[in-house]
Amino acid sequence: MHEPPTIRGYASWATRIAELARAVEHLEGVAAELGVAASDEGGWHGQLFDKLRPQVEREAVLVAAVCGGTNTGKSLIANALVGLPLSRSIQEASRTRHPVASVPAGLLARCDPGELFPGFTVRIWSDDDDAIDPSAEHRLIVRPETTGRQPERLVILDTPDIDGTLQDNWQRAELVRNAADLLVAVLTQQKYNDAAVCEFFTDAARAGKLVVVIFNMLEWPAQRGRLPGWLETFTTRTGVRPAAVYAIPWDREAAEAAAPRFHEIFGRDEGEAAVPPLSGAELVARLAESDFDRIKLRAMEGSLRVVVDPESGLPAWLAGFEATAEAWGRAREQLAEGCSVELELPAVPRELVWREVWAWLEPKRSRLDLAVSGFYRFVGGWLAEAGRRVGLLAEPDAKATDYAAEELSALKTALGDFLDRLDILARDNPKLEAVLGPLLASGDRGAWFAELAARHAAMPLVSADYTAFVRGELDRFEQESPGTVRLILTALNLGAVVRPAVTVGLGLAGAAAVPPAAAAAGGLSVLVHQVGDVVVGAAASLAGEGAIEATSAGIKPLLERLFAGWAAERGDLLAATIRDVVLGDAVELVEARAAAGRRPEVAEAGRLVAELAADLPEEEVAA
Numbered sequence: 001m002h003e004p005p006t007i008r009g010y011a012s013w014a015t016r017i018a019e020l021a022r023a024v025e026h027l028e029g030v031a032a033e034l035g036v037a038a039s040d041e042g043g044w045h046g047q048l049f050d051k052l053r054p055q056v057e058r059e060a061v062l063v064a065a066v067c068g069g070t071n072t073g074k075s076l077i078a079n080a081l082v083g084l085p086l087s088r089s090i091q092e093a094s095r096t097r098h099p100v101a102s103v104p105a106g107l108l109a110r111c112d113p114g115e116l117f118p119g120f121t122v123r124i125w126s127d128d129d130d131a132i133d134p135s136a137e138h139r140l141i142v143r144p145e146t147t148g149r150q151p152e153r154l155v156i157l158d159t160p161d162i163d164g165t166l167q168d169n170w171q172r173a174e175l176v177r178n179a180a181d182l183l184v185a186v187l188t189q190q191k192y193n194d195a196a197v198c199e200f201f202t203d204a205a206r207a208g209k210l211v212v213v214i215f216n217m218l219e220w221p222a223q224r225g226r227l228p229g230w231l232e233t234f235t236t237r238t239g240v241r242p243a244a245v246y247a248i249p250w251d252r253e254a255a256e257a258a259a260p261r262f263h264e265i266f267g268r269d270e271g272e273a274a275v276p277p278l279s280g281a282e283l284v285a286r287l288a289e290s291d292f293d294r295i296k297l298r299a300m301e302g303s304l305r306v307v308v309d310p311e312s313g314l315p316a317w318l319a320g321f322e323a324t325a326e327a328w329g330r331a332r333e334q335l336a337e338g339c340s341v342e343l344e345l346p347a348v349p350r351e352l353v354w355r356e357v358w359a360w361l362e363p364k365r366s367r368l369d370l371a372v373s374g375f376y377r378f379v380g381g382w383l384a385e386a387g388r389r390v391g392l393l394a395e396p397d398a399k400a401t402d403y404a405a406e407e408l409s410a411l412k413t414a415l416g417d418f419l420d421r422l423d424i425l426a427r428d429n430p431k432l433e434a435v436l437g438p439l440l441a442s443g444d445r446g447a448w449f450a451e452l453a454a455r456h457a458a459m460p461l462v463s464a465d466y467t468a469f470v471r472g473e474l475d476r477f478e479q480e481s482p483g484t485v486r487l488i489l490t491a492l493n494l495g496a497v498v499r500p501a502v503t504v505g506l507g508l509a510g511a512a513a514v515p516p517a518a519a520a521a522g523g524l525s526v527l528v529h530q531v532g533d534v535v536v537g538a539a540a541s542l543a544g545e546g547a548i549e550a551t552s553a554g555i556k557p558l559l560e561r562l563f564a565g566w567a568a569e570r571g572d573l574l575a576a577t578i579r580d581v582v583l584g585d586a587v588e589l590v591e592a593r594a595a596a597g598r599r600p601e602v603a604e605a606g607r608l609v610a611e612l613a614a615d616l617p618e619e620e621v622a623a
């Protein structure tokens with residue numbers, strides 16, 4: 001006979017199942033978004049959400065239903081188990097028309113029998129004729145049990161037959177079977193091999209219902225020897241693995257007294273005689289006490305096996321989820337690596353930067369006069385001269401206009417490069433195609449370039465941000481190196497030229513592809529900031545005759561930052577345009593999907609599934 005599963009306690013399973021359902025529910029919201037196939041070939045979803053979860057969410061109640069062919073003594077047995085007349089036991093066949101449930105009154109006060117038995121209209125029992133009312137309505141007659149004899153968490157039902165002429169009866173029996181944890185299969189010599197009976201229990205076995213077999217109306221002990229053969233036929237046809245087998249001898253007196261005796265049948269009959277038969281009350285006590293956890297676990301076992309099946313269950317779905325999230329992760333990496341362009345700006349108009357430095361120096365002039373007196377006068381004169389040379393003082397507007405035109409053309413080239421890269425990425429990666437394809441296909445490129453030009457035209461040559469940035473940098477430098485202001489002047493005077501290189505890319509947080517310059521350019525934080533997911537990085541190199549002096553004077557980093565900051569502001573304009581008019585929230589979308597695989601629910605669901613699977617008893621290998 002079947003070995004019971006290891007008893008770990010119903011409560012621990014119930015908790016895990018509830019947690020698992022919660023985790024999966026969270027992931028499902030994301031799964032649709034990620035495009036994870038909603039494959040449920042194995043039916044794990046229905047088992048988890050429709051079978052297991054409702055069970056664990058309500059009070060742990062054991063529902064035992066007496067089922068079987070017509071006129072086999074079901075009502076007699078149900079009444080004996082309950083110890084009260086539930087439903088009339090009659091000689092004619094197919095007389096029980098509605099299931100009758102004996103529910104402990106205390107339990108009835110806490111739980112709604114309508115929820116335990118979907119599909120039925122609940123009626124409170126008035127007498128044992130209720131169950132034989134020929135009404136077409138699917139009724140569930142509830143008899144509150146007030147004697148206290150019936151265990152508090154046990155519900156016992158008598159059910160209509162499953163093989164008579166009335167189809168309504170079968171339907172009602174099936175509804176009860178689906179809601180029950182334990183089926184008491186009443187079989188007789190005539191019915192143990194009946195097609196309809198076997199079909200009913202085949203479905204029960206498939207759903208993993210625990211079945212206790214009772215052979216009734218036996219010539220006793222004459223037919224004892226026939227039982228193993230009947231049982232073998234029944235279990236082979238149905239796939240039922242009985243948790244226990246009992247036999248009830250044909251006994252008119254016992255039947256009339258509603259007190260049948262249950263003889264437990266073990267594999268062979270040796271030693272059986274020594275075990276006294278049980279009364280209905282004793283059998284019930286055994287079910288509710290020592291068998292409760294085992295029965296509940298067994299009732300869930302079938303559903304649970306479906307859920308934890310590595311091939312067709314939740315693990316397969318989780319693997320699909322992770323694989324899809326990983327594919328989004330790769331798409332994200334590709335986007336970060338592939339989407340970065342060099343913005344090659346025309347030589348930075350250094351006189352503009354100088355003008356900012358000069359403006360910063362102005363209010364300090366008297367202090368400088370005192371501090372550096374002659375030097376300052378020398379520098380002042382030199383600057384005027386240098387200014388004339390580089391055109392700072394001559395036709396500044398014309399120069400600015402030239403610069404702006406060159407700059408716009410550089411920005412447009414970079415935008416074109418950027419769009420080309422997006423095209424390539426979308427072609428290479430189906431996930432990126434899904435997100436970027438529609439943007440690129442339907443976008444009006446002419447309008448994008450026009451928008452870039454409009455934004456560029458509206459941008460001042462020297463922004464308030466830049467002015468503030470320069471002042472901040474200079475103040476900081478002066479504070480860190482008091483008395484070295486003259487060095488700034490020296491370097492500028494000597495004509496150091498700074499060539500910043502600006503990289504505009506999709507700096508996804510944490511991605512290796514964040515332009516290294518952006519990460520290094522800490523001093524540019526005012527300007528080089530994250531704009532959505534777009535990072536503008538700037539690096540600079542110092543060249544020209546003043547480079548060595550600037551380096552030795554220790555102001556190289558300062559100068560680099562000042563010039564790079566200027567260029568970065570241009571890069572920022574490009575980045576913002578790309579984000580606002582081309583990409584929209586596409587990058588955030590990719591980022592969010594790539595992050596889905598790292599959601600804690602993924603690991604949690606994996607852990608719970610593994611734990612639940614480990615608790616399942618080894619599956620019996622069919623002999």
Ligand SMILES: Nc1nc2c(ncn2[C@@H]2O[C@H](COP(=O)(O)OP(=O)(O)OP(=O)(O)O)[C@@H](O)[C@H]2O)c(=O)[nH]1
Nearest residue numbers: 070071072073074075076089090094095096251252
């Ligand atoms: N002598 C004797 N009569 C029995 C025994 N088991 C059942 N009966 C009788 O058989 C008849 C049918 O029993 P029920 O309990 O009504 O059978 P059922 O399976 O509920 O029948 P339906 O609900 O009509 O399908 C009744 O008259 C019972 O008294 C038994 O072991 N010995």
Ligand SMILES: [Mg+2]
Nearest residue numbers: 074075095096
């Ligand atoms: Mg009956």
